[in-house]
Structures are given as structure tokens and as C-alpha cells.
Amino acid sequence: MNVWLIVTLSLGFVVSALGIYLAVRTLQKMRTGQFNSEGDGAADDVSMAIIQKRSLWNILSMFIGICIMTWLFWGHSVSDFFQNTSLRISLTSALTLTLLVNLFLMLPTSKRGSWSKMFDERDELVLQRAGAYQISGILLLSVVWTFGLTEYYWDAGSIPIAIPYIMFWSNLLMVFFSRSIGIVYGYWWIDRYGN
């Protein structure tokens, strides 16, 4: 595997991590400012819920991961996926790394062991509602794939064999990505409009 590719990927992740950190800090400050402006002194230093914070990080890290995968795939055809070993390894590594980051960040939402102490009924409510976003995300992606593939390969009459792999990957990413979006949106909603 090309050394420069590994170096670029590593640098990309480091720069992305720094960007994510700054973005989360900015959002936290904005949120604190919002509470202060309402004159709620008791809530001056209120922080985000743990799951909310982790979901936000997860959205940003997955976004970066998807951008890196798109960048790696850019300029290649679908058939290159099986013919070009370097491309396949790079894409699989990027995907695995993205999913590992997701696993690390979102494990607390599994509500197992000591992590269950991070939850209360409000968090449970948000998590329950996030499931609807997962279904919506998968449905939306299915529509995009169905229409996209049908239109693009209509004349050919068949689709390349690598497409189902990419569909599976994209579904896998969408399941976690949409759940995190649902969690962040759920907290945003509940903070403003109640339950």
C-alpha cells in the first residue's frame, strides 16, 4: 500500500479530529450561552447529555469517514473495486476505522453494564424516538439506490456485481449515522418543545 496514502489518511483523521473537537466545543459554548441568555442561573454550566455529546461526535466523525471514502473512490469505476487491490484495501480500512470510531462512541447507547447509569427516562425517550430516524434513513437510501441504479443502468439491463457490496456498506453506515442524527435532533427537540 502506498505510504503517502497512509500518511495522508492519518493526517486527514488527525485534522478531522481537531476540527470535530473545535466544532463540539463551539456548540457546547453556544448552548451554554443560550441558557444564560434566558436568565436561568441554575443552568449556567449545564452540559450536553453524554449520549448527545457522543452522537454529535459520531455524526462528525462519520461524515469525515464518508468524505474520505468518497475521496478514495473518486475517479474510479465500480469494477475497480474488485480489480484494484489497493483501492479495495484502502476503502475497507476507511470503512472499518469509521465503524470502529462509531462503536467506541456509541457503545454507551447499548445500555449495558455501568453505561446504564448514564441513562434516565429522558435519554430513553430520545433513544426510542431515534429508531424512527434509522428506518427513515434506510428507506431514503433505498430510494436513492433504486432510482439511481435503475436510471443509470437502464440501457445495460444489469448492474455490476460490486454494487450490492457498496449498497450493504452504505446501509451499514446509514444505520449508525441516522441513529446519531435522530439522537441529536431528539435532544434539540426536547430542549425546545418538551416531550
Add this chain to the structure above:
Amino acid sequence: MAIGGLIAMGTDIILNNIRKCRFEKNEMTQQELADAAGCTRQTIVALEAGRYTPSLGLGFRIARIFDKGLEDIFEYREP
């Protein structure tokens, strides 16, 4: 009775005076109340700010911490 948080759930209006009760009980902190009630501080903040309607279970637990009845803490008002 001074009522603090106002919770509008659909068309229902549920008020609470958790914050007042907390200060009456030796200026109990939000974190102490959260620990005693078995919830997170964010939930107490949301309750006091009127952004969350608790379950009956949490409502009763909070009332017991303050040695009061449920309706001393929460008040339902017709919309």
C-alpha cells in the same frame, strides 16, 4: 404557591416548583436532587426550565425527596 417550570405537553399545562423546593431543602443542588431521584442533572435542568414532563415514577420520587405530595410539586392547569 410560587410555581416555577411550566411544561406544555400537547395542550396540557403542567407546572412545577422543583427549584423552590430545592432551595427550601438546604439549598440542595441539582446534582444532589438528580442523584437522589435517579436521573441525570440535565433532566432536572429541563424540568426546572419547563422543558420536560417527568414520568409518574420520577414525579413521585422527586415529591418524596422533598417530603411532599405529588400535587405539592406539580400542578395541572386546564389549557
